[in-house]
Amino acid sequence: MTARKAGLRVAMIDKAAFPRNKLCGGGVTGRAHGYATAVFGALPDDLFHVSRSMRFADGARALADVADAPSFYMTMRTAFDAALRARAIAAGAEDFCGHRMASCAPEAGRISLADGVNLSAPVVIGADGVHSAVARALFGQGKRRAATGFALEVEVPGPPGAHTELDMTATPGGYGWDFPKAHGRTLGIGGIAAQDADLRPRFEAWLRARGVDPEAVRIKGHHLPSGALRPRPGRGAVLLAGDAAGLVDPITGEGIGWAILSGRLAAEAAARALAAGDPGSAFALYHQAMQPIRAELLRARLLTHLVYHPRLQPRLLRALSRSDHLQRRYLSLLAGEMDYADLGPRRLLGVAWRVLRGGA
Ligand SMILES: Cc1cc2nc3c(=O)[nH]c(=O)nc-3n(C[C@H](O)[C@H](O)[C@H](O)COP(=O)(O)OP(=O)(O)OC[C@H]3O[C@@H](n4cnc5c(N)ncnc54)[C@H](O)[C@@H]3O)c2cc1C
Structure with a gap:
């Protein structure tokens, strides 16, 4: 969206056709909501169930109930992501959604799609998630540093829960969440993968304690790069944004806001580098603009x-x-x-x- 606003020609590639499911609590903070609005314009109210009632819990025991907490904008990523994508396409991004990237030589600006289409671009922004192929092409497999967090989650249809609940002791090095949505609840637990080899049985017991039969719901899991900030999120004319850059807060698990903001900063850096006739300078500009985010996430890592x-x-x-x-x-x-x-x-x-x- 930002790149289109700057007048750039943009190819938007995603292996998924939208709307698509994305495993996520869908908890959009006020800050993330602000970033999304700044980039994409005002978003329809019906994308969100606004929750202002928060419970902190220690297992089944309520530690504190706060009735007038700051607003959390609870969304379903299926609808949220589809709405943002639609705005980018309406702004003129060329639509390659539903096309998997099969291989890439990002530093040469070459992307090959699984259906045989080849694209080339002076600047590549890899926003392809925690297992980013663009990051792998740049830096190799590494030590799976981007996959230090793991979470399990279920959707439970029905009325929204009365409050947002955070269970601070659901798993070592992490927490559990019960998020109210317009048409149900999203429940999950997640933490540092290496600290909990028994996450699934723990999650099943946790669900039972909340009156949810684990046999009656579909449990799904996904990595998240909490605390796995990449020291250099890109190189030359290749920029990594969101989970691909490791931008998840290791305390709160928040990643949506950082993904949107870093995508915006990447597009702004690309536009400046291209305007200067020097696409290879994009990373230096981006890296500099990213410093406040990096500093925040490093502070969070210390506080864990x-x-x-x-x-x-x-x-x-x-x-x-x-x-x-x-x-x-x-x-x-x-x-x-x-x-x-x-x-x-x-x-x-x-x-x-x-x-x-x-x-x-
Ligand atoms: C269980 C769980 C719960 C979470 N809850 C929250 C929460 O409540 N609030 C919050 O702020 N954050 C939460 N997060 C973190 C948040 O989901 C991520 O930080 C955020 O989605 C990152 O956005 P992204 O665009 O970088 O990556 P993604 O949302 O993962 O998007 C990457 C995209 O790249 C596409 N892609 C990948 N590979 C290819 C390929 N080869 N070719 C083409 N396309 C490709 C994928 O289809 C996908 O659409 C949660 C994460 C997990 C796992």
Whole structure:
């Protein structure tokens, strides 16, 4: 969309024909909603079920209920992604959705589709997800660094749940979610894959405890690059955005907003590099523009040691259950109203103090 607004000729490639399913909680934070609106224009209200009621839980036990939490825009990715794609196509992007990329030589600007179509472009933006083929073509297989997180999820049709629920102890190094949607709920648990080899049986027991029969729903799993930020998301005229660049918050699991913002920054860098007649300078421009996002995600990675530390977590939960202040701070972070940078050393010390005192 941004590239089209800058007057560039754009080929939009996706192996899926839209609307398509994408395994995701569909929790769009206020910040992500703002990024989407800035890029794609005002979005229809019926794409979202707005939730302002939040429950923090420790397994089956409610730790805190907050009735006036910041807005979370709960969506179904099938509808959300199809709406964004439709806007990009209406803005003039050439439509190669439903065409799988079979191979690519991104630094030579060459993309070959499975049905024999060959495309060439002076700048390639790889926004092809956690298992990005464009990233693999640039950097090789690596140590599957982009796949450190794993999550399981189900959709349960019916009335929306009364609140958004985060179960802080559903799995080590991660959490569980029960998100209300217009026509049901999305429930999942996810964390660092290496820390939980028993995720599936754990998830089945977790669902049962919430009154959902795991035999009656379809459990699906997917990797997410939480904490797997790529140090160099691209090279020359090849830029990686979203999950392909490892842009998932390792504390909250949020990736939608960063995917939209990084896509925008990539397109802006491409437009500037092309206008200067130097497509190969696109990565340097993009890398510079990405620094604030990178700094945020690196701060989040540091904080995981506090939030998910097995010895500190019980204190954090006790503090969370007792302290309105901590609940508000946590919600502001989750909702994107506050950045990790806003925590600063003084506030961080204040939070650490509350945690150590158990919120007393
Ligand atoms: C279970 C789960 C729950 C999550 N919940 C949330 C949440 O509630 N809120 C949140 O903000 N984030 C959440 N995330 C993270 C979020 O889903 C991702 O960060 C986000 O979708 C990244 O967007 P993307 O465009 O980079 O990648 P994707 O959404 O994965 O899109 C990549 C696209 O590339 C296409 N593609 C891949 N390979 C090829 C190929 N060879 N040829 C052509 N096309 C190809 C795919 O079809 C796909 O459409 C969750 C992730 C998981 C796994």
